[in-house]
Amino acid sequence: MTREQDVDAAVAAGADALGFVLWPGSKRAIDEARLAELTARVPAFVTRVGLFVDQDPGLIHRCAAHLDLLQFHGDESPEACAAFARPWIKALRMRDGLDLHALAAAHDGARALLLDAYRPGVPGGTGATFDWSRIPAGLAKPVILAGGLTPDNVAEAVARVQPFAVDVSGGVEAAPGVKDAGRIAAFLQAVRRGDALRAAGNAQCPGTPDP
C-alpha cells in the first residue's frame, strides 16, 4: 500500500491484512513517515503488515510501533526475525531443493510461512507463480500463498492449495505501487469463490486432477 485510496479500497473489499513495503529497493517502498500516515487509516481488526528485506534492526523497531505483524522477505535468520516485540512471518522463495518441513521446524517462532516464487536477484514482488504442487502436505506452519496471484488464478489457488491465507501485490495493480480498486474487489471475490470450491471438495476446480 502506498496510497490512502488503496488502503480504503482494500478495507472496503474485506481484506484481512494490508502490506507496507519498507524496503527501499521496491517500486512500492514507503518511508517511516508515510507508514505512520497510511497505517493511521487502517481500522481495528485489519492487520498492518510491514515488509522488510535484510534491514537495519533500528528501522524495524521504529516501524513496529505502527505494525501488527512483521514480514521478513530476505535472508534473515529465525533469531533475527524474533528480535522484535511483534509477531512475524517468514517469506521463503521457492528455489529448487527447498526442504519446507525443515524450514518450518527452523522457523518455529514464525506465525506462518509465506511461500513466494524464486527469481534470482529479486527478493519478491516478481509477479511470477511457482508450481503449487511443490508445497507438501502436513507442514508444521500455516502457509500464506504468494507469487503471481491475480483475480484470474486465485480461486484455483485457494481451492487447490488450501492455504491459511493468500498475499497479492502486482496482481491487483494498475502500475507498480498503484492499486486498482476494481482488481482488489475482484481478487477478494475470487478468494471467496475459491474457498467455496474448497468446501465443496474442489469439485469444479479446473486444476484438480480427477480422483
Ligand SMILES: O=C(O)c1ccccc1N[C@@H]1O[C@H](COP(=O)(O)O)[C@@H](O)[C@H]1O
Ligand atoms: O512488493 C514488492 O515490491 C516486494 C519487494 C521485495 C520483497 C517482496 C515484495 N513483495 C512481496 O512479494 C509477494 C509476491 O508479489 P506479487 O504478488 O508476485 O507481485 C507479495 O505477496 C509481497 O508480499
